[in-house]
Amino acid sequence: MKQQFITALEQNNRELIRQIPKGDLHNHITRGGNKDSCLHSHTHRHYSISEVIRNRTKRRVIMNAFLTEFEQRIREGFVADLEAILAEVVHEKVYVCAVGTDSDFVTLFLAVNTEQSLARHIADMASEGLCDDAETELYYKWGISEFQYGEHSHFNHISRFLYAEDNVYQYKDEMVKIIAKVVNETKDDVFTKYNQTKEDIIFFISMTDDELAEELENESVALMTNPEWVPDFLARYDAEI
Structure with a gap:
């Protein structure tokens, strides 16, 4: 169960995390796991599509200017x-x-x-x-x-x-x-x-x-x-x- 929990965190798979019994999560924390890490390690900033496009465009403009x-x-x-x-x-x-x-x-x-x-x-x-x-x-x-x-x-x-x-x-x-x-x-x-x-x-x-x-x-x-x-x-x- 511990490995399943770790895998769920690494994959940022919230659905899989929900499927793990809360008792197992509690046991994982009390046996040396870091509670803050468990709560926050799977939290990442999600960029909007417009931000991704804007960043890619910026990099492309910089590259093209350099190569020109x-x-x-x-x-x-x-x-x-x-x-x-x-x-x-x-x-x-x-x-x-x-x-x-x-x-x-x-x-x-x-x-x-x-x-x-x-x-x-x-x-x-x-x-x-x-x-x-x-x-x-x-x-x-x-x-x-x-x-x-x-x-x-x-x-x-x-x-x-x-x-x-x-x-x-x-x-x-x-x-x-x-x-x-x-x-x-x-x-x-x-x-x-x-x-x-x-x-x-x-x-x-x-x-x-x-x-x-x-x-x-x-x-x-x-x-x-x-x-x-x-x-x-x-x-x-x-x-x-």
């Missing part, structure tokens, strides 16, 4: 930083361009690597005894922290905006979609004037401090990369370079 401003800021920042980096590598071939963030999604930066910078980096690491197998080479090829261009790209105005917002992470999925949208809508001309081909570049989003980074990379690459290159990217750690 985020899209505007990332659109301006992405193209500006991208062009600055592409100007540095005009005589090299870009194979990857990634947007980096942290596990809270409050910092953003752009990182780019080229075939030539990868070869130089691997050679430098090998000379120091830090690269002697294919697995390590793959890390240097795809690890965003190893990309050689973009160290000055921090989207500072965007990061300040994100820091000012409480719990940015709740908008993570929509932010990923917006970043992908901005990448997809960036015109081919932005790349061709720096001797690059957008369709040959792999784009993705990564986190620098979270074990879920690879999952995010795999999910985001399909949203913004030429489908021809996606399968090989997803299998990047399953085979040698």
Whole structure:
């Protein structure tokens, strides 16, 4: 009977409470139960339909305002930083361009690597005894922290905006979609004037401090990369370079 009473309270089931003999309720209280808890633990404020709708509408308005401003800021920042980096590598071939963030999604930066910078980096690491197998080479090829261009790209105005917002992470999925949208809508001309081909570049989003980074990379690459290159990217750690 005690469990029936507890279940009735947890479910806020007044009808079930009424069905329990009052003697049993009395016995439950005198054997250590908290009378006030019994009387009040099942009492909750009931919001009216209009209040629920009003609260949901308010949250939706706040979210839409945040995402609208985020899209505007990332659109301006992405193209500006991208062009600055592409100007540095005009005589090299870009194979990857990634947007980096942290596990809270409050910092953003752009990182780019080229075939030539990868070869130089691997050679430098090998000379120091830090690269002697294919697995390590793959890390240097795809690890965003190893990309050689973009160290000055921090989207500072965007990061300040994100820091000012409480719990940015709740908008993570929509932010990923917006970043992908901005990448997809960036015109081919932005790349061709720096001797690059957008369709040959792999784009993705990564986190620098979270074990879920690879999952995010795999999910985001399909949203913004030429489908021809996606399968090989997803299998990047399953085979040698």
